Amino acid sequence: MTGELAFIQSLRALATHPAARGLNDDAAVLEIGAETLVLTQDSMVEGVHYLPGQDMADVAWKLVAANLSDLAAKGAVPLGVLYTHMLGENDDRFVAGLREVLAAYDTPLLGGDTVGRGQAIPPPARSFSLTAIGRAAHTPVPSRSGAQPGDGVFITGPVGAAMMGFEALERGLAEAGTAFRRPLPLLSQGRALAPLVSAMMDVSDGLLLDASRMASASQVTIAIAAPDVPIAAPEDRRGDALRWGDDYQLLFTGPKTVLWPIEAHHIGTVLPAGDTALLLDGAPLPADDPLGYRHSG
Amino acid sequence: MTGELAFIQSLRALATHPAARGLNDDAAVLEIGAETLVLTQDSMVEGVHYLPGQDMADVAWKLVAANLSDLAAKGAVPLGVLYTHMLGENDDRFVAGLREVLAAYDTPLLGGDTVGRGQAIPPPARSFSLTAIGRAAHTPVPSRSGAQPGDGVFITGPVGAAMMGFEALERGLAEAGTAFRRPLPLLSQGRALAPLVSAMMDVSDGLLLDASRMASASQVTIAIAAPDVPIAAPEDRRGDALRWGDDYQLLFTGPKTVLWPIEAHHIGTVLPAGDTALLLDGAPLPADDPLGYRHSG
Incomplete structure (x- = not known):
């Protein structure tokens, strides 16, 4: 944990733009023109967030759901997702889960990246990263930091x-x-x-x-x-x-x-x-x- | 390659929203209100996109630069990046490179995720995924698909x-x-x-x-x-x-x-x-x- 905390502190020192909310919230909140965007990125790593052998359709579902939950916490409407896929076993199941969860939440797939795992033997564990973009339905956008004594x-x-x-x-x-x-x-x-x-x-x-x-x-x-x-x-x-x-x-x-x-x-x-x-x-x-x-x- | 092509085909079947441009372009182009956003996500995987032992500051630089290059191809102005960091060796160098490249291109860090590598032996290959968000400076936004005979x-x-x-x-x-x-x-x-x-x-x-x-x-x-x-x-x-x-x-x-x-x-x-x-x-x-x-x- 210590290494991670130190690392996150050094990132926070970089993230001075108000939209970043000090990296201290579920999502970034970015005003552009008359719109307010909500942006979040979450990942799943094999052996950390899911177990080898889990149905990859469930992994895809959870990856999307966890990101959309961050939008939910901001009262945002999903506009779409971008995601990076690391190729491996049961990619067809992954796509099946992705299709189901995106349909369930009427959220388009906008883009992303597909990467290989390299030539190492045994192959390294897989990781998947997803970015969800939403539009705030209400401003100011709720934060973690607004709780008031007496609430x-x-x-x-x-x-x-x-x-x-x-x-x-x-x-x-x-x-x-x-x-x-x-x-x-x-x-x-x-x-x-x-x-x-x-x-x-x-x-x-x-x-x-x-x-x-x-x-x-x-x-x-x-x-x-x-x-x-x-x-x-x-x-x-x-x-x-x-x-x-x-x-x-x-x-x-x-x-x-x-x-x-x-x-x-x-x-x-x-x-x-x-x-x-x-x-x-x-x-x-x-x-x-x-x-x-x-x-x- | 065959597995990857089949996989990308199955993703394309999902990406029917016009903003996705059929996953056939450098970036997604999403209209929101009077604005046009340009969104891209690219990753770097150890052993695939960079070699173990490379200076992690250079890895960070290249990860950001590759994504900003996709925005460049759309004539977009960067609004910010989100990125997922997998903890490992020389994270301080990674942050140093990130600081340099974001300053060089006046691009804020908006958010992201930090993940561990778990307990697996061997540990997963480190991978880093970044999403860049830009605002189109000119519409229509250039695509790959507009080349005309005679050009x-x-x-x-x-x-x-x-x-x-x-x-x-x-x-x-x-x-x-x-x-x-x-x-x-x-x-x-x-x-x-x-x-x-x-x-x-x-x-x-x-x-x-x-x-x-x-x-x-x-x-x-x-x-x-x-x-x-x-x-x-x-x-x-x-x-x-x-x-x-x-x-x-x-x-x-x-x-x-x-x-x-x-x-x-x-x-x-x-x-x-x-x-x-x-x-x-x-x-x-x-x-x-x-x-x-x-x-x-």
Whole structure:
């Protein structure tokens, strides 16, 4: 992690354009003429983000869905994607998954690149990178950094479904693994919420980790009440569900009195900045609690 | 190659949006409101596009330059880049090169992703993917497909400098390798040419290969006179210089009578479509002539 943090710090020093949002948000927000573009890029690496042997159609689905989820967190409408494909096994399945997910979200493939893996034996692990471009449906575009003391903290639905799906997959139950294999970006929910929230992000790396990131970006403390978080897992897995990623729910803050136009669960409160970014049931978490899953760790 | 061609065909079947230009151009061209965006994504893979042990600052430079060259071919002004970094050795050098090239072309870093290589042994080949976003300075945006019989074929400068640079590098002469290590995207030339050309592209994979691609996209035959092509290599390497990539000159077509506003060398003529896309000194090339360098082969 240390190397990565140092590296990201050095990138942040480069990313001084306001559209970059300090590399501290789900996406870049670029004004051009009268339009506001939302731009994001996410990757999947074999052995890091997916396992060798997974159906490549699911890998394609998840790559697109993860990027569209970043657009959802900005209340943006997808305009298209560009993606880089590293050739390998089961490319036909990859294209099949790509076709399905782009059709499901009415998102055009605009371009990209196709690359080989070179001649090394054994061949190196594969990686795929995708850029999604969207148009903001509402400005100002929500950020992670707008949470205000006194706001409520909300989530669009349960966490833990991807965890349970992953574990079902490990037991060979592909059908039960849908939540992990084929996450659903909440685009319409994001658009409905964008005019109303003070801060918003998608939960990709674990609720507690992502909430702590929102708190840090907003310079507040976020207090979450664990029993109030909806989970799609057995009660004895609640702690894991709060730390598992890949559910792509939207986490957002706003006045406690708002009648939200979509499913919204009140799970906490924004407090003035305290000693820690995050409180769970009123207490800070141990320093060695990972809070979530850092993909690049 | 066969697998790659089949794969690209299946992608083309997906890319039906007009902005994708059939995945047959240097970049996507997307209209949004009153603006026209130009979007491109190119990658570099260790062992394919660069060699292990190369200075990572040069890898960063070339990754950005290759993408900006695609914008140059569209006459676009860069708005920014997003890029995905796979962590590894000499990341500090990578950032240093990134800083230099972005400053040289006044292009902001807008976002991206940082990924790890996981625990696999051997680790995955490092790969870096970059998306460049530009704004078209002139519409209609030049394409590869507009060459008209009767047009002249022109190039902005010599080919072969990258080849000679690569060979100097192999002999340990880093300074002499600049043309290979740090290519210069011809952004201002592209903007000056865009209103005047019938077709334009950058020469990234070899003059003959790229000219044949332009001919195919335009449904014409392009006849090139080898002695008229400026080369930055010894005369006995002319054939190689015409097939080597990485020079990032702009190849374009237009009326033979135009007084071009920038350096332009008349190297051939556009003919009605004949039996082959390309003629060199009046003759078709053997079927086994690679014409250029296919990076993903």
